[in-house]
Amino acid sequence: MKLTLASLITLVAGITVVADYFVAAPVINHAASTFTQWSVMLSAFSTALGGVNLLAVHKKRLSQRSANWGLSVILLASMVAWLVIGLSLGTESSVYKFIWDNVYSSLSSTLFALNAFFIASAAYRSFRVKGIDTLILLVTACAVMLGRTGLGEAYRMPEIADWLIRVPNTAGMRGITIGGALGAISVSARVILGLERGYAGERRSGGSYQ
Amino acid sequence: MRQLIELCALFSMLLIAVIYGRDYSRTGTMPIRRLPALDSVDEAVGRTTEMGRPVHFTTGTGGMVADTFAAFAVLEYLAKKTAQYECALIVSNADPVVHPITENIVRAAYHAQGKPESFKPSNIRYHSDSMLAYVSGVWGIMEREKVAANIMMGYFFAESLLLSEGGVRTGAFQIAGTASTPQLPFLVAACDQTLIGEELFAAGAYLTEDPVRIGALMAQDTAKIASIGVILLGALAATVVSQI
Structure with a gap:
């Protein structure tokens, strides 16, 4: 019953939103807009559920004194402190902004900066020549990198690099994008029509023509 | 006009998915x-x-x-x-x-x-x-x-x-x-x-080898082949027009 109801809601909401693109009828346009607003509200409600899950997982770790339970204490204390400051003083308060700028933003920037080193280490592993594919990858990557340096300019490398990015790279990317878009249409159609119900926890997902 | 073409393409994909899905249910050949x-x-x-x-x-x-x-x-x-x-x-x-x-x-x-x-x-x-x-x-x-x-x-x-x-x-x-x-x-x-x-x-x-999913995948592939055909035709037409 629960699954049928979920599928019915998905069908009605999905078809309305798709019809909104094809039909210029005020009733459908308004209904589609309402469904979109509801999805935002549901998403906000789910955030609270996510918070509850986080609390439950770390509370359990604390009560069982699991390994590294001290980290759970830090997480829960930060979570509660952040919530209390935000609710009592407001998100525009100087305390809230101080923590945001000096703790959250600093930690985020540090973590994000690691990408630079990770790109280098991933590239080093990928560029080891193991066959014709990796050889092409290595030569192409070197040409593009040289094209972005002053040394490369002496050997017309920028032109070669631009051509590599503009022609073969764009062609490949567009091929992947078209394939991905068709795949997305196919999956979305199955979800809307209730043929893909694994997400709802159905034991045997998918439908049957038999 | 554009939206009508898109709608027709969408329904064609659904139809192809059903045809291929039924075909797989009958033959059981994994394509x-x-x-x-x-x-x-x-x-x-x-x-x-x-x-x-x-x-x-x-x-x-x-x-x-x-x-x-x-x-x-x-x-x-x-x-x-x-x-x-x-x-x-x-x-x-x-x-x-x-x-x-x-x-x-x-x-x-x-x-x-x-x-x-x-x-x-x-x-x-x-x-x-x-x-x-x-x-x-x-x-x-x-x-x-x-x-x-x-x-x-x-x-x-x-x-x-x-x-x-x-x-x-x-x-x-x-x-x-x-x-x-x-x-x-x-x-x-x-x-x-x-x-x-x-x-x-x-x-x-x-x-999963689920017939519905396999049918949809075949429809996806058919649409991809059709897209390649349209792109090639477009490129050919643009080349011919530019030469005139």
Whole structure:
């Protein structure tokens, strides 16, 4: 019953939103807009559920004194402190902004900066020549990198690099994008029509023509 | 006019999907080429079982998009395998809407395998909808719980390289899949196996051999061939016109 109801809601909401693109009828346009607003509200409600899950997982770790339970204490204390400051003083308060700028933003920037080193280490592993594919990858990557340096300019490398990015790279990317878009249409159609119900926890997902 | 053409194309795809689906139901001939990345899911579960370590799965920060729905099919298959071999499965989520769905999928898979007692809700974890907090949480799991396999399927943003390099550091066997073109190079570089673009959307059909999914996949391929034809015709027409 629960699954049928979920599928019915998905069908009605999905078809309305798709019809909104094809039909210029005020009733459908308004209904589609309402469904979109509801999805935002549901998403906000789910955030609270996510918070509850986080609390439950770390509370359990604390009560069982699991390994590294001290980290759970830090997480829960930060979570509660952040919530209390935000609710009592407001998100525009100087305390809230101080923590945001000096703790959250600093930690985020540090973590994000690691990408630079990770790109280098991933590239080093990928560029080891193991066959014709990796050889092409290595030569192409070197040409593009040289094209972005002053040394490369002496050997017309920028032109070669631009051509590599503009022609073969764009062609490949567009091929992947078209394939991905068709795949997305196919999956979305199955979800809307209730043929893909694994997400709802159905034991045997998918439908049957038999 | 444009919308009418698009609507016709959509209905044609649906019709082709039904025709191919029925055909597969009748003949039972699997029309999909081998996808090594999906074949290696079994290898990943086998490896983690032998090592007595958990397998980790995540869908990225993309939220409820088509890539994530395609990833659910892989999660369903993976959960059934981990239940069968009694290997721990940890699922990390960055989207609060995706979180209860993954929990539902894993729970249903464990029930389907007759092992409801092995399902641990605390192994399905929501970290944060903030990308870098989520990455920190996943790194923590990889390091502390020594995951032996890391499977990343869905829509990824800048976290793709951070997560996959985290997996490399812990020596995990890594399988990734996404249709996000800016992130594909990073995943290909850092992971052992990668599903590229549309291959992710073929995962459900490939793993379950479900006639509906196979029909949809064949419709997808037919639409791709038609798109290539239209592009070639357009290029030819543009070339001819430019020469006149």
